[in-house]
Amino acid sequence: MFCLILARPENPENIGLVARAMKNTGFGELRLAGTGRPGPLAFKTAVHAEEILEKAVPYADLKEAVADLQVVFAATAKTRKNFRVLAVQDAIRKMFEFPASARIGLLFGNERTGLTSDELKQANYLFTIPQARRQPSYNLSAAVLVTLYLIFSWSRPKKAAQLKKPMVRRDQESLIRLILQKLELKGFVHRTNKQHVTEMVYDLFGRLTLTETDRSFLLALFSKGPDEF
Amino acid sequence: MFCLILARPENPENIGLVARAMKNTGFGELRLAGTGRPGPLAFKTAVHAEEILEKAVPYADLKEAVADLQVVFAATAKTRKNFRVLAVQDAIRKMFEFPASARIGLLFGNERTGLTSDELKQANYLFTIPQARRQPSYNLSAAVLVTLYLIFSWSRPKKAAQLKKPMVRRDQESLIRLILQKLELKGFVHRTNKQHVTEMVYDLFGRLTLTETDRSFLLALFSKGPDEF
Numbered sequence: 001m002f003c004l005i006l007a008r009p010e011n012p013e014n015i016g017l018v019a020r021a022m023k024n025t026g027f028g029e030l031r032l033a034g035t036g037r038p039g040p041l042a043f044k045t046a047v048h049a050e051e052i053l054e055k056a057v058p059y060a061d062l063k064e065a066v067a068d069l070q071v072v073f074a075a076t077a078k079t080r081k082n083f084r085v086l087a088v089q090d091a092i093r094k095m096f097e098f099p100a101s102a103r104i105g106l107l108f109g110n111e112r113t114g115l116t117s118d119e120l121k122q123a124n125y126l127f128t129i130p131q132a133r134r135q136p137s138y139n140l141s142a143a144v145l146v147t148l149y150l151i152f153s154w155s156r157p158k159k160a161a162q163l164k165k166p167m168v169r170r171d172q173e174s175l176i177r178l179i180l181q182k183l184e185l186k187g188f189v190h191r192t193n194k195q196h197v198t199e200m201v202y203d204l205f206g207r208l209t210l211t212e213t214d215r216s217f218l219l220a221l222f223s224k225g226p227d228e229f
Numbered sequence: 230m231f232c233l234i235l236a237r238p239e240n241p242e243n244i245g246l247v248a249r250a251m252k253n254t255g256f257g258e259l260r261l262a263g264t265g266r267p268g269p270l271a272f273k274t275a276v277h278a279e280e281i282l283e284k285a286v287p288y289a290d291l292k293e294a295v296a297d298l299q300v301v302f303a304a305t306a307k308t309r310k311n312f313r314v315l316a317v318q319d320a321i322r323k324m325f326e327f328p329a330s331a332r333i334g335l336l337f338g339n340e341r342t343g344l345t346s347d348e349l350k351q352a353n354y355l356f357t358i359p360q361a362r363r364q365p366s367y368n369l370s371a372a373v374l375v376t377l378y379l380i381f382s383w384s385r386p387k388k389a390a391q392l393k394k395p396m397v398r399r400d401q402e403s404l405i406r407l408i409l410q411k412l413e414l415k416g417f418v419h420r421t422n423k424q425h426v427t428e429m430v431y432d433l434f435g436r437l438t439l440t441e442t443d444r445s446f447l448l449a450l451f452s453k454g455p456d457e458f
Contacts, residue, residue: 021371026361048365089382100455132255132381136277142250145371152361153318188450200446208436217429220418 001103002095002151003069004144007062007119008110012038016045016053017141018108023049024145025152030056031105035063066105066122067170070208071098074107074115074123075147078135082199083126084207088147091127092154097163098209105169106147111140117199117229122169124206166209175215176205182222230332231260231380232298236291236348237339241267245274245282246370247337252278254372259285260334262294289448295334295351295354300327303336303344303352305323305375306366314357317376320356321383335376340369374438395438405434411451 009015018136030052038053046053059065066072073091095104107123109115129138129146179200183189189197238244244267259281267282268280275282288294295301302320336352338344358367358375409430412418418426437443
């Protein structure tokens with residue numbers, strides 16, 4: 001089950017084009033983070049996909065928009081220092097390793113800025129759509145269209161899913177924060193390395209798409225060691 | 230060698246978006262049949278792809294526009310009574326069966342009408358881009374983008390690894406053992422939980438397919454904390 005999340009989209013026409021691309025390729029659920037309901041300009045470009053806009057749910061912020069999802073894949077045009085970035089085809093292969101019931105979010109950032117470092121932390125995986133040259137990058141609706149088309153045309157492998165169903169993002173993030181707190185208490189995180197360590201921890205534990213079992217184990221590991229690990 | 234032909238395009242902004250999609254995916258040659266040179270509105274949407282518009286060649290009619298090509302593949306959203314229509318992936322497979330030196334045309338029709346029966350006669354093959362429902366069809370620049378992206382990713386050398394190269398297994402395992410030792414020293418691993426913890430640690434850190442960068446980070450995390458983490 002897929003849902004599409006746009007973080008701080010600026011141009012209403014793009015939102016409409018995204019809805020049209022979703023309809024073309026068979027997707028229905030759209031979430032808008034940090035912006036309101038789609039306006040008339042969005043409806044203008046959402047030919048035959050108005051229903052998707054009508055049902056689109058606005059969220060005050062991204063964290064809330066992904067809280068109930070199990071896995072989030074975020075699109076980025078840039079390489080990111082502390083995060084591992086998959087090519088879109090490999091990201092899609094991974095998506096189909098999760099159980100069919102897992103709720104998977106596809107996250108796309110603002111047209112001009114892309115996703116901020118903070119927004120990236122809401123994702124388990126980053127992916128990028130290969131392009132022929134550094135410039136121009138794909139525009140928002142183009143990136144969405146290519147991604148959704150590739151998912152749509154992907155034939156789900158016949159075999160059973162291989163990955164366990166992760167916790168919802170809300171719980172994944174609480175756990176990551178808890179680990180960070182622990183590291184901070186232990187003096188491992190300090191002012192000069194804070195951003196770096198934080199991003200590394202988000203990248204590492206994001207890639208793990210943490211399950212309930214992982215949580216119990218990591219909580220034990222990070223919090224309950226005999227001599228207060 | 231590919232060239233893109235637009236037959237009677239109406240909307241200049243679409244021509245610009247097509248140029249941008251071409252630039253994104255590494256194509257350069259654009260022909261315009263039954264229309265003049267691209268105007269300022271086309272340049273407005275052709276971000277970073279203005280050069281393609283400048284070099285675009287207008288032809289009075291389609292027959293002339295394809296005369297020097299060896300093979301023409303025409304996109305159609307509709308099934309056509311007397312023509313066989315390939316799915317885009319099969320069309321692309323066929324394109325790559327021709328010698329690399331063959332000049333292959335990719336033909337897209339007018340935004341509203343698509344290709345007329347007469348125009349279809351200028352093609353060797355028709356292809357269609359699968360869609361989830363009958364409506365809406367892909368808009369012109371979307372159809373071009375999906376087609377070019379698929380060709381681009383097809384011809385892409387089978388190529389640079391997408392994931393970072395993990396360390397060799399020997400080093401992955403040394404690192405895992407080191408972490409386990411550390412846990413044992415700290416009293417976290419003991420006789421009754423040893424097998425369980427060991428397996429959990431192997432599972433967690435196995436899934437990370439650890440790289441050199443991960444190693445440095447984890448070693449710091451597990452060994453070099455200020456108070457001997």
